[in-house]
Amino acid sequence: MRDMTRARAAWLPWALPAIVLVAVFFVAPFLLNVRFAFSSWTSFRAEITWNGLDNVRTLIDQDLLANAVTVTVLYAILCMAIQNAVSLSLALALQRTGRVNTVFRSAFFLPTLISPLAAGYIWRGLLAPDGAVNSFLGIEWAWLGEPATALVVVAFIDAWKWSGLITLVYIAGLNSIPKSLLESATVDGAGAWTRFRRVVFPMLAPALTFNVAVTLVGALSAYDVIAATTGGGPGDHTRALNVVMRQQWGQGFFGTASALGFTVTLLVIATAVPLVWWLRRREVTG
Amino acid sequence: MRAPSRLLGAAIGAVLALSVSGCGSSAPEGTGQVKLTLWHNSADPAALLEMYEKFEKQSGHTIELVSIPSDGFEDTTQTKWATGERPDILEYHATVSGLLALNPAENLRELTGEAYIARSGDLYQAAGAVNGKVYAAITGFPQVFGLYYNKKVFAEAGLTPPTTFAELSAACTGLKAAGVTPVFESGGSIWPVQILPILYLAGANQGNAYGKAIASHTSTLADAGSPFVAGLSAYAKLQADGCFNKDIVTAKFEDSMKALVTGKAAMVAQHSDMLPALLAAAGGDQKIVDESVGFAGLSSDKPLVTYAPGPIGTFYLPKTGDPAREKAALDFVRFMTGPAYAEYIAASKTFPVLKDVPGPQGVPSVLQDVKKAYDTGAVIAFNSDIPGMGGLAQLMSELIAGQKDPQKAATQLQGQVEQAAKAAGLPGW
Numbered sequence: 007m008r009d010m011t012r013a014r015a016a017w018l019p020w021a022l023p024a025i026v027l028v029a030v031f032f033v034a035p036f037l038l039n040v041r042f043a044f045s046s047w048t049s050f051r052a053e054i055t056w057n058g059l060d061n062v063r064t065l066i067d068q069d070l071l072a073n074a075v076t077v078t079v080l081y082a083i084l085c086m087a088i089q090n091a092v093s094l095s096l097a098l099a100l101q102r103t104g105r106v107n108t109v110f111r112s113a114f115f116l117p118t119l120i121s122p123l124a125a126g127y128i129w130r131g132l133l134a135p136d137g138a139v140n141s142f143l144g145i146e147w148a149w150l151g152e153p154a155t156a157l158v159v160v161a162f163i164d165a166w167k168w169s170g171l172i173t174l175v176y177i178a179g180l181n182s183i184p185k186s187l188l189e190s191a192t193v194d195g196a197g198a199w200t201r202f203r204r205v206v207f208p209m210l211a212p213a214l215t216f217n218v219a220v221t222l223v224g225a226l227s228a229y230d231v232i233a234a235t236t237g238g239g240p241g242d243h244t245r246a247l248n249v250v251m252r253q254q255w256g257q258g259f260f261g262t263a264s265a266l267g268f269t270v271t272l273l274v275i276a277t278a279v280p281l282v283w284w285l286r287r288r289e290v291t292g
Numbered sequence: 293m294r295a296p297s298r299l300l301g302a303a304i305g306a307v308l309a310l311s312v313s314g315c316g317s318s319a320p321e322g323t324g325q326v327k328l329t330l331w332h333n334s335a336d337p338a339a340l341l342e343m344y345e346k347f348e349k350q351s352g353h354t355i356e357l358v359s360i361p362s363d364g365f366e367d368t369t370q371t372k373w374a375t376g377e378r379p380d381i382l383e384y385h386a387t388v389s390g391l392l393a394l395n396p397a398e399n400l401r402e403l404t405g406e407a408y409i410a411r412s413g414d415l416y417q418a419a420g421a422v423n424g425k426v427y428a429a430i431t432g433f434p435q436v437f438g439l440y441y442n443k444k445v446f447a448e449a450g451l452t453p454p455t456t457f458a459e460l461s462a463a464c465t466g467l468k469a470a471g472v473t474p475v476f477e478s479g480g481s482i483w484p485v486q487i488l489p490i491l492y493l494a495g496a497n498q499g500n501a502y503g504k505a506i507a508s509h510t511s512t513l514a515d516a517g518s519p520f521v522a523g524l525s526a527y528a529k530l531q532a533d534g535c536f537n538k539d540i541v542t543a544k545f546e547d548s549m550k551a552l553v554t555g556k557a558a559m560v561a562q563h564s565d566m567l568p569a570l571l572a573a574a575g576g577d578q579k580i581v582d583e584s585v586g587f588a589g590l591s592s593d594k595p596l597v598t599y600a601p602g603p604i605g606t607f608y609l610p611k612t613g614d615p616a617r618e619k620a621a622l623d624f625v626r627f628m629t630g631p632a633y634a635e636y637i638a639a640s641k642t643f644p645v646l647k648d649v650p651g652p653q654g655v656p657s658v659l660q661d662v663k664k665a666y667d668t669g670a671v672i673a674f675n676s677d678i679p680g681m682g683g684l685a686q687l688m689s690e691l692i693a694g695q696k697d698p699q700k701a702a703t704q705l706q707g708q709v710e711q712a713a714k715a716a717g718l719p720g721w
Contacts, residue, residue: 049370050679050716052398068707135539151479151541153693237482238686240541241693256367257682258393259711260374 036271042264049258061265070250074266077157078226078246078273084161085225090217093169094210097176098202111177115170122167126234129163133235150236153243160244164231168224172217179213180206215285223278227270247273325352326620328380331369333603335362336383337568339640340605346635347627353620355381363481365603366390366682378610380621386419386430386601388677392716394608400427401609401618408629411646418500418672419601429625431633432605433643435563436662437487437598437673438589440570445472445558453559453588455595457492457526464535467558474535476548476557477692484545485688487561488530490673492523495592497674506709507678509720513709514702522592524691524698531692540692549573553584561590564662565602578656587661589669597665600673680712681705 046057065071096114100107117125132138133149140146149159183206191201229248232238238245238253251266330344344355358379360368369384370393378399384390394400403409404426409416412430420428441453449470454460464474478484496502496519505511506520513520530536537543537557549566550573551557564587574580589597607628609621628636629646637644641652643663655663675681687705690696696704713721 046715048712048715049374049393050395050712052395064707064711068704130542134542146538148539148542151539237480239479239482239689239693241690241695242686243693252367253683253686255374256364256370257680257708257712258370258374259715262711 039264040268042261043268045261045264047260047264049260054261057261061262064262065250065265070254071266071269073242074245074247074250075269075273077242077244078228078248078270081157081161081228081232081244081246082222082225082277084158085164085228086218086221088161088165089169089172089221090214092165093172093217094176096169096173097180100173101177101180111170111173114173117167118170120167122230123234125163125167126231129166130235133159151240153240156236156240156243160232160235161225163235164225164228167231168221172221175213175217176210179210183209211285211289215282215289218285219278219282222281223274226274226277324616325354326614326617327354327356328617328620328624329356329358330381330383331358331360331372331379332383333362333365334359335565335568336604337640339636342639343628343632343636346632347624350627350632351620351623353623355624378612380610380612380617381624382608382610383603383606384608385603386428386606387673387675388419388422389675389679389681390603391420391422391427391608392679392712396422396425396427396608399610401611401622403427403429403609403625406625406629408625408646411629411648413647415601415645418676420606427608428601429607429629430601430605430645431607431628431636432602433564433645434599434666435565435602435604436666436670437491437561437563437600438587438662438665439491439559440552440562440566440658441559441586441588442552442555442557442584443586444584445470445555449558453586455588455590456593457590458593460590461530461533461535463558464530464533468534472555473537473551473557475530475537475559475561476543476551477536477540477561478543478545478548479540479689479692480542480547481545482689483685484548484562485540485692486684487563489520489523489527489684489688490675491561491590491598492526492592493519493674494589494596494598494671495519495594497671498596500672500674500677503672503674503677506674507713507718507720509713509718513706514699518702519592520705521698521702524701526592527688528691528698541689545569546573553580555584563600563602564659565604567656567659570658582657585658587658587665589665591671594669595665596669596671597662598673599666599670600676678709678713679716679718680709683708 041056042054043061044056044058045054046060047054062071100111100114130150134140135146135148135151139149147155149155187205187209188201191205196204227248228246229252232244232246232249233252236244238249247266247270251263251270254260254266255263344357347353348355360372366385369382373394384394402425404424406426406429408429409426415430416426416428420426420430439453445467446453449466449472451463451466454463460475467474475488477488493502502511502519506513511518515521531540537551539547545562545566546569548557548560548562549569552560553570553573570581570585571578574584589595591598605628607625609618609625612618633644633646634649637649637652641655641659643651675684683705687696687701691698691701710721
């Protein structure tokens, strides 16, 4: 018991800065603001009164909530899947440190440094019906204007923006795998695919946990890339929760906007907590 | 516990002290001159920006301009406003619906009784005022909505510009046969696609009858056979008939101006404050605009233009609690509406809204068309006095994408109007 207390005492100072940051910049604002999700706050009057679940009812009556949740979840899954698939492939290709690989690593990392809005505007220009992509392919297709492609294309743009960062995490994970393990597997007659499936992938579990959680949670609170590319269109096909929140806010309906913000937070907690718990468990048992 | 709470108190005190000293915009001591913050639309014309400078020179006060991008102007202003931040002077929409969203009784200084109001005719009967109290100083000519058309395209196709929706349908067929996009719509900018349905409704809104009926809740947008549903249906029919550009969902309003000037499109539904954008699309060459572009009114069944008092040159004075800055801000309004107003009209080449101020000389021909159409028959936009209509543009996007039919869109928008009208405490709700 004393050992446990001592271990905790040693651990606390290192965690304290992170705990303080999260408490000040996330928990406190969240707790202070959560009441607005259940209030009649609008720009039209000064009084803010408690109105229970009226904001949620309004959003449901106006056909806004269900679609926004569906779009957000679909978008998050797409972003997570695309980013992790692309980044893991890139990491495997660029794992070895050398001049050529360093150049490519830098090239793939560059989009991470660009503002998401700027990235969105650049891609909107490239993907316009008369843009460079269609000129190159010799077709006429409104990539961001067709319901069939808009959400997937925006998810790809998000992946292009962030894959460099996710790739670096995977490369770090790959380089932390002991060479002796891979050599033993080779000696035992394992081919490249078997080595990846049986040794590399299980050993990448911590990197996978981080990357899956970060990409999924990040995409659940998506706004900037969508705003810069489609603005939520065509129709409401890319109208994620934060896009609707901004629209409600812009019309002076601050209560319903807060309810949407609260929904995003609930969605993030409901997804991230079980996901990280499951992935961490997999790290131990896998 | 006491020590940490004292520390926390000291920290909060320090933060407050810093923020108070940082945002005071206080005057240089002893001069009586102050620094005023003005939130203004980034589309303010050069002539208006010059007026701000002239006021600085004449009064000795300084103006810190905070530019709000015209794309997303309402959203951005509302967002800044909602944080509790207040400029000394706010340039914003003069429509009652825009004004209600600022909660004027609580946040704005009343300007009733100022000299310019008596010189403005009945302008403040329909704009800038709530419950008989005037809050705005409107210096800009109203935004006049109608159809810009390419004169050469119509001449070559042997057609005349339409003034009713039936004529628009007929012209659409003729122009398509001539290989021209009949009407260029910019769904990528979202807001322009609500203009055509609003134009349609001018027929039903003479004397603002329809707008008043919706605002007072004696009619609803979704009533069976309502003019609003008819307007959306007329729009959907034009779309089904292929009258719009193929890239309607992604095109921006700058694209529409370019298509119009180059003759790729025959018509664009827009308002008169878009003239600078039109000029930019013509490479800054006024001659090209004058030769190629005309303007006409259009409604469901009559040649009417629709007008709405716009944000450009409409000023409000938020309550700031600082007597020196409040006095200087009022001086600004008196400057803009006083003798300097004639200079502004001459420089900006727009039409005056104050009596006894001579009209401008050397007005471009397209603006003369606008004035002619306005003088012939103008109806205020039906949504000017209705709060909660901000969702119309989003619903139009869904209508264009085929996700909503006109009736369903009308029902949904009525819900938003109800939400806003109840919050604003309008009579009848």
